[in-house]
Every structure is written in structure tokens, then in C-alpha cells.
Amino acid sequence: MMNSEELLKITIMGRDFNISCPEQERAEILLAAEFLEKRIQEIREEGKIMDSDRIVIAAALGIAHELLVLRQSSGFDIEDFKRRIVLIREKLNNVLIKK
Template structure:
């Protein structure tokens, strides 16, 4: 079993503290970098304004790409939902912690 660790991340200028398994740290940091790049692309396009709208657009784009990539390759929707649930839980925790710091 992997040990837990805490990392500080920055998404579009907002700081979050995320708890994750030590063996998932590198993957999470890669995901943060990927998300920031997607969000910056959307922001630079100038058609969508506001961090919340940019975040939703990035999430939709990434999800669409993922589903297209796995189409026809035995995509495991249960595993996908489980992982999305874990990510949502970590983000909810980070948002709550961020709100309490304000």
C-alpha cells in the first residue's frame, strides 16, 4: 500500500493543497500541467471568459479527447467513473480548504 503525501498545486493562478498516494504524485503533477495548458489555450482563444467557464470548457475538452481515444478499445467505464470520483473528491477537498483560508 502506498503512503499518502500532500502537494501544493497551482491551477490558473489558484493554489490548492491536494492529498494523494505517493505513487500517484507524479501523475497528478502531469495532470495539473496538462490542465493548465488546456485552460491557457482556451483563455488565449478569447471566446470564453471567466475561470469557472474556462475550467468547464477544459474539462469537457479533456473528457471528449479521452472518450475518443478509448472508443472501441474496451473502455472500462467503471474504472473511468471511479477515477473521476477520486479526482472530484480531491478537488472538493482542495476547494473547501481554499475557502477556509480566505
């Protein structure tokens, strides 16, 4: 029996991490890593927090808060939201590759 999990390399704050994930979750994990990295950069640019650990915690806390607020919203389907993000990303990649 073949293992459906494989290692995915992501980079957060200049550090590489190997994440074990199923193939079907690969796109979402990459998207999540990009989203986290963007949030980290925004917090860094504000200049209010200097310590790297605190920056990551602030970013993760902000993202977790947003997720909880979205989950509490009536009619929100997280799976549909993830599918839409993946489709938008694929369309953007196709457009950028053609240029």
C-alpha cells in the same frame, strides 16, 4: 501504520490547491495539473470565453471528451499511456537539468 498519502501542492489559474494522493500517483497528478493549465491557457488565448469558471469547465470537458474517445479506441491501454508520459517527462527533466 504509516499513511501512504501525502499532500501535493498544485497551482491552477494562479490558485494553489493541496491534493491528497499516494506517492506513486504524484507524477501523474502533477502532469495532469500541467496539462489542465495548458488547456486553460489555450482557451483563454482564443478569447471566446472570458469567465474563469467557464474556462475551467470548457477545459475539463474537452479533456474528458478526449479521454472517452481514447478509451473507446481499440487496443488503447491508459496505464501504458500514463507510464510513457511519465518516462518522457523524466527524460525531458534530465536533459533540461543538465543544461
